[in-house]
Amino acid sequence: MDIKRINSVWEYSSLRGAETLHPLINVLDYDNLSLLEPASYNFGFYSIFLKDTKCGDLRYGKELYDYQEESLVFAAPGQVLTVEKYLPNVHPKGKVLIFHPDFLKGTQLSSILNDYSFFSYTSNEALHMSRKERDLILGMFVIIEDELHQNLDKHSKTLVISHLQVLLNYSTRFYDRQFITREHVNKGILQRFESILNSYFISEKLQIEGVPTVAYCAEQLNLSANYFGDLIKRETNMSALEYIQAKVIDLAKEKIFDITKSISEIAYELGFKYPQHFTRLFRKKVGMSPIEFRNLN
Incomplete structure (x- = not known):
């Protein structure tokens, strides 16, 4: 039309x-x-x-x-x-x-x-x-x-x-x-959101397209970005972006234990175009740099 x-x-x-x-x-x-x-x-x-x-x-x-x-x-x-x-x-x-x-x-x-x-x-x-x-x-x-x-x-x-x-x-x-x-509906969407993130993080998309965006996840769920964001906020007390970032940091903590890889390599594997952007996000969420976190363990 x-x-x-x-x-x-x-x-x-x-x-x-x-x-x-x-x-x-x-x-x-x-x-x-x-x-x-x-x-x-x-x-x-x-x-x-x-x-x-x-x-x-x-x-x-x-x-x-x-x-x-x-x-x-x-x-x-x-x-x-x-x-x-x-x-x-x-x-x-x-x-x-x-x-x-x-x-x-x-x-x-x-x-x-x-x-x-x-x-x-x-x-x-x-x-x-x-x-x-x-x-x-x-x-x-x-x-x-x-x-x-x-x-x-x-x-x-x-x-x-x-x-x-x-x-x-x-x-x-x-x-x-x-x-x-409609909590039962919301829980189902949250579970599907988790599944979308998990699949994304083990796919080639992470290196090719970068960290998944809120808009991408909402589109996969056939929801508007605003409705999806409001739903996630009410279910988790975090914004959808914060939720995605928390998943990225959890994944980063696992990768940092591999001392054979530099922090820059890990940043690229996590979909960051510039390693300093990864370091800045990690410091903001964890309270220390990736190197400092690695040295603690």
Whole structure:
């Protein structure tokens, strides 16, 4: 499919046959929207989709799960979302909140928006909510929509952004709950992550491609880098990068015992292009240089 670019809030609202309540932010109701034609879309704004339609099989990584709750899907500017063919006689239900980055300029929310990492999750990493959680989030949509329907005054933007931040904070809480309640899924991903690292470290990739990256591991698990990173952080209390580095250091400690090899040789075997980068990481993680560690044993 060709990728269609939709740059503005007005353009998206117009395409869906909806009134533009504000040129930089809008809330739309699926009941009143025309369907988007099946295609891949690149939006120039942030999007939050509140889907009330129950799903059957939903792909999560390589696994299939049957979700029966409402869901929230987040998308940041530049992400590509693909609309598949609609099921016969099925019309999506829910609401859509869209806002342009310019709406947040000069506000505190603009400076911390990157902290809400779920905007970079993929659609199969959606937030699945209980009925109570859904009602609370829906209430936030309604409050923001009502405020946009008012005659705009000097308080309007402050109030809308305040409610938007509350919505995002509740979404963070609910994602934390989702990571906990789907612990069995997370454990399986962590085990597969371990397996990917172990296989990588005994393969030729280590010398050819260097130390595995977070992006590489996430791709192998069919997860977005942000979702994967957040999951590993919650499961291990380490970032995914720290976890990979810890594995590299454990492997390095074993190799250092082989006194027939220089530290530079070991660094190259571990995938470091420059030995000094290995020495710097080792000192940071162990508190001493590789040579000092070798001399202790």
